Amino acid sequence: MNIDGTPVAEDAGNAVCTSGATVGSTQSGDCGKAPTGAVEELAGLALRGDNPYIEDWKSMGGKVIGYTCSYMPEELLHAQPCKILPVRMGAVGCSGTEDADIYLHKYICSFTRCLLQLGIEGEFEFLDGMVITDACDQMRRTYEYWRDEVGMDFLTMLSVPHSIEGEHRFAWYLEEVRRMGESIAEKYGSYPSSQRLRESIAVYNRYRKLMLELYTLRSCAHPKLSGSEAMRIARAGFNMPKELFNEKLEQAISELSSRPALDDCRARIMIGGSYLDDTFLIDIIESTGALVVSDTLCSGRKYVDSMVDEEGDPMEALADRYFKHIACPRMMGQFASRLDFTRRIAEEASVDGIIFHRLPFCDNHAVENTMEGRELEKLGFATLNLESEYVATDEGRIKTRVQAFLEKIGK
């Protein structure tokens, strides 16, 4: 199963998953009896150090490197002969940021502060290292505290130019990616061959294709799963070796396909925004009887869009995909393509409305959501702009807005 057939992945694959996390009930409640099998396992997978796949990986001597941004080319970590599991870091379960607030001002976004808080609390002790990008200033500001306060054994910064235009910017990013590879080589004495990199690219392309299939099961006329379930499945994908996740996901897709559809929902909603791995917003939306059928989140639909070219030089192909995939709003000159993307996804999913979410002080998304919302309204889409902290304690406040939005669109 693993790219070189070492026992690491196989043992992990045979591991009995007895995660303690409970599977939340599907919001609509009318999808028949609770699923058993891959859907249930993925949707209820424990996170971080409690995750059985990560535990197995580590017990087999594998390394785990966390990262925080969709501009980090995971395949380069995955392809390392020294066995590195890339994990996209989330902060679900964080309940307050009292320690992180000592170092980071309240004007720094709460996701960033929540991550650092969990880091200080030791929740990321299972990580051997971490890659931070300077994609947003908020995350960039935390680098020193991960180094000095949390004390990551391996920590590196990947710099991402602010525009994809012109060959020099791509050359810069490619150099950054190579430099990251070199810093891993320096630390672990490991450097992947082009062949290994190609194999990793194939694994990740398969992952992206399967995730897109999962999206189709939501955005189709008769959705098979709730947005909340889909987010929990996607989250499992951030926290598992991709080969194993791909197998499970394929199984989950087949289970979901034979499930009765979640018809008769009150409204089909799409959400847009930055990184969101906590289901609170989807839970609020789905508690009104609406269904979240797609998204344009950087941790969601955007994350799995665009394949890496499997021909040509793998390193360049990898850098090309990660640099030029559907852009984060921090990229200049890309508004039109982002708007086209949002519009295309909304049309594909036949949505009744689009709910944009942003974290306070995320200027990139504050501007982006407002601009996209304004343009989409002109095109006839109903939109709602919401703001909440990463740990949202004000459910009632958000629900009032969501409910009024549904009433406004006559749902």
Next chain:
Amino acid sequence: MIFAGVDVGSMTAEAVLLDDDGIRASSVIVVTPNPVLSAATVMDTVLRESGLDYEDIDYCVSTGYGRERIEFAQHDISEISCHGKGAFWANPGIRTIIDVGGQDCKVIRIDSEGDLKDFVMNDKCAAGTGRFLEGVAKTLGLHVSDLGALALKGVDPVAITSICTVFTQFDVMTFLADGRSREDICFGVAEALAVRVNRLVKRVGVESEVCITGGVAKNQAVVKACEKIVGHEMCSLGIDPQIVGALGAALFARERRARAVNETATAAS
């Protein structure tokens, strides 16, 4: 037939009973920390005052905080739609409603049918809400209901630049120390609130006629300041501005009951 609406706010709760002739009774209470209890208390009060019982209510809609947990209501609707509905019933010319409640400030646009067209609400911040006035009143040692009359006597409003309710209280202390009159401070506070409200108005757009609902609408100085700063006359609704949300809920109750009857009739035929 009796239709009921109940609206639990952050500071007060209201109940309205509608009969065939219009508003039969209404009641306003100060809330308890438990919204479900507040809803029951205000409904008990209005029923007692009008000599009715829960069994006499044909349909009830709840709105406001904890609206989905009110057991005696058959349905819940957001306070945004309810304020639109209530204001439109009171004055069918209304197209924009500025609702300034205890904790929320919202601007609601409705169409010529009274249906919700667009809305905007304040973010998680007390600026431009009743809490803002409460804080100022406390600093001045007054009751919040005294602020309006005092402000109307003000001549030279103090300039409140801070966006934060807590910092505004500091500013008020400084003005007092500087010897500024309470009248001028209240005048400045009313204008500051109108400026905050106007930000929301400008964000969602404004169409005549415009009205103010919610408890803060009882402060005439705020109404006057809003007229000046928003640049539109604030139309009177001819009813207590505080009960508009509950009234809207009762009107929705009447509509939903009629729809249910129609559906049953269609199904039977």
